[in-house]
Amino acid sequence: MKPYLAAAVQMTSLPDLHKNLAxxxxxxELAVRRGAELVCLPENFSFLGDESAKIEQAETIGLESEKFIKTMAQRFQITILGGGYPVPAEAGKVYNTALLVAPDxxxxxxxxxxxxxxxxxPDGNIYHESGIxxxxxxxxxxxxxxxxxxxxxxxCYDVRFPEFYRALSKAGADVLFVPxxxxxxxxxxxxxxxxxxxxIENTTYVIAPAQTGFHNSRRQSHGHALIVDPWGVVLADASIEPGVAVAAIEPSRLDQVRQQMPCLNHRVFG
Ligand SMILES: O=C(O)CNC(=O)[C@H](CS)NC(=O)CCC(=O)C(=O)O
Incomplete structure (x- = not known):
């Protein structure tokens, strides 16, 4: 593995599939012009809107999202993470699906x-993701x-469950995606x-693409798509406008941090 550039995309998705894909x-394209070979899209990149609209259009959104990720990967000859789009499951519900696709x-x-x-x-917004x-x-x-x-x-919300990432790092992860x-x-x-x-706790890179700004009158996302290195240093921050955070992922930095802070080798409870 040689050093390479990765990008965390930051966007303001709306309840409009075609606008979002545009x-x-x-x-x-911006990320590719800046040299990124691994480009990561945020959760809900292809659709962010009411649950009823999402469920109604789920089949189309799911199919179009996958087609889009594959087309972009081939067009730009990059590896793409499409983080979080609905794919019809059982019982009238969807899976919130993330997909990683190769340049071919x-x-x-x-x-x-x-x-x-x-x-x-406490701000009055109620989220009930398990409803759909x-x-x-x-x-x-x-x-x-x-x-x-x-x-x-x-x-996204997975980020609050450290045991999930510990399982990934125990399985050898060098880079964690948190769209x-x-x-x-x-x-x-x-x-x-x-x-x-x-x-820091897993001594891994973290690539975190994000939604930003207002999606409707009530719904605002935080932005700040980030790339964090294994020491915990923020290498790139997209701030609050749509854009990209680009940073180098370097195997020598992984080796260095894992030598300086070998905490993964000192685990006692699993
Ligand atoms: O609801 C939308 O349309 C956009 N958001 C999402 O799809 C998902 C599920 S509702 N959001 C999160 O997981 C936020 C987590 C979070 O913000 C936290 O853990 O604090």
Missing amino acids: QATDLI GSELARYHKVHLFDVEL VLAGSEIPPIYASPKYGNLGMSV AAFTAFTGKDHWQVLLQARA
Whole structure:
């Protein structure tokens, strides 16, 4: 594995599939122009809107999202993570699915979000993700990329469950993906801290693409797509406008930090 550039895309998705895919296309192109070979899209990149609209259009959104990820990967000859889009499951529900695709358009890894965001926030917003989403039940397999290292997937609210990432790092993860649509309310206090904690405790890179800004009159996302290194240093931060956070992923840095802070070797309780 040689050093390479990765990008965490930051966008403001709306309840409009085609507008979102157009925005994502521009941002992927920007990331590629900046040299990124591994480009990661946030949760809900292809659709962010009411649950009823999402469920009604789930089949189309699911198919179009996968077609889009594969087309972009081939067009730009990059590896793409499509973080979080609905794919019809059983019982009229969907899986919140993340997909990793190779430059030839082939599927490398797939993950169904395990932890669902059923939370009433003090700002009055009520989230009941399990109303339309069926929870996945498995920690995804690591994808061992010869060029980009051992890649581990997750989505958004998963970031609050350290045991999930410990399982990924025990399975050899070098890079953890946390594509998100974090709320502005929780994000201001929790987002960066949680991402740095996951990077530090697992001595891994964390790539966290994000939603930002207003999706409707009530719904605001935190932004700050980040790339964090294994020491916990923020290498790139997309701030609050749509854009990309680009940073180098370096195997020598992984080796160095794991020597300086060998905490993974000192585990006692699993
Ligand atoms: O609801 C939308 O349409 C966009 N958001 C999402 O799809 C998901 C599930 S509701 N959001 C999160 O998991 C936020 C977690 C979070 O913000 C936290 O853990 O604090």
